[in-house]
Amino acid sequence: MDTQAELQERDLSSVPGPGQGERSRSSRVRDRLADLMSWRLSWRGTLGLGALCAVFVFLFSNFVVQPFLIPSGSMEPTLRVGDRVLVDKLAYRFGAEPRRGDVVVFDGTGSFVREGTEQNPVTGLLHGAAASLGLAEPAGTDFVKRVVGVGGDRVVCCDARDRIEVNGRPLDEDYLFPGDAPSKVPFDIVVPDGTLWMMGDHRSRSRDSRDHLGEPGGGVVPVARVIGRVDWYGWPLGRLGSLPDTDAFDSVPSAGPSHG
Structure with missing residues (x-):
C-alpha cells in the first residue's frame, strides 16, 4: 500500500495545477515576443548605424576628400x-x-x-x-x-x-x-x-x-x-x-x- 501511495503522489505531482499551464504558455509567448523585439531592435540599430556611416562618408567626400x-x-x-x-x-x-x-x-x-x-x-x-x-x-x-x-x-x-x-x-x-x-x-x-x-x-x-x-x-x-x-x-x-x-x-x- 505504501508503494502504491507513493506512485499516486508522484503521478499527481506531475499534473499541472490550476493556472500552471496557462502561465507556462504565457511565459513562452513573452519569450517569443522578447526575441522578436530584440531582433527588430538589432535590425534598427544596424540600419541606423549604416545610415549614419553613409551620411558621414557623403559629408566627408563633399567637404574633405x-x-x-x-x-x-x-x-x-x-x-x-x-x-x-x-x-x-x-x-x-x-x-x-x-x-x-x-x-x-x-x-x-x-x-x-x-x-x-x-x-x-x-x-x-x-x-x-x-x-x-x-x-x-x-x-x-x-x-x-x-x-x-x-x-x-x-x-x-x-x-x-x-x-x-x-x-x-x-x-x-x-x-x-x-x-x-x-x-x-x-x-x-x-x-x-x-x-x-x-x-x-x-x-x-x-x-x-x-x-x-x-x-x-x-x-x-x-x-x-x-x-x-x-x-x-x-x-x-x-x-x-x-x-x-x-x-x-x-x-x-x-x-x-x-x-x-
Missing part, C-alpha cells in the same frame, strides 16, 4: 581610364592658390562647357551622389587637367624645339604621354588674374584650354571653379599612393603684371 573616377585617357599616363583618385577639397580652402603643375578637378561650366545645360534634377542628384563616392563617372561639367599657367603668366606654343614656354622659360614636361608633342595647336596667351590655363597630359587626346580659346570663357578656368587637387591614387591597389611630382615648372619665373 572626394573619390573621383577617371572617365577618359586625356591625362595618361599620369591618370588612366578607370582609376579612382582622391581629391583634396581643402587644398585651396584657406588662402592657398593652385600652382603650376598641380593636377586639379574643376567645374568647367562657362569655360569648357557652356552655361545653361539642364538635366533631370532627380537623375542629377542620384548621379551626383554616386559620383561623389567614386561609383560613377563624374558629371559632364567636371574635368581633371594639369595647371600649366596661373594668373599673369604668358603661355606660348611653341619655341624652336617645340616646347611650351611659360614666362619665357621652356618646359621639359616629363609627364607627357610618350610620343605626344607638347601641342600641335599654336597659341600665345596671357592668363587673366584669377584664372588658370589647363592642359591634359595626353595632348593628342585632350580637349583643354587650347580648344576653347575662341569661346566666351576664352579657354581659361576661374580659380573659384576648382573643386580640389588630385593628390592620391585610391584604385587600383597596385598604384595606391601619391601622384608623382614634377620639376617641369621649377625654373619658371614669377609672372609679370597681367594684361588680361
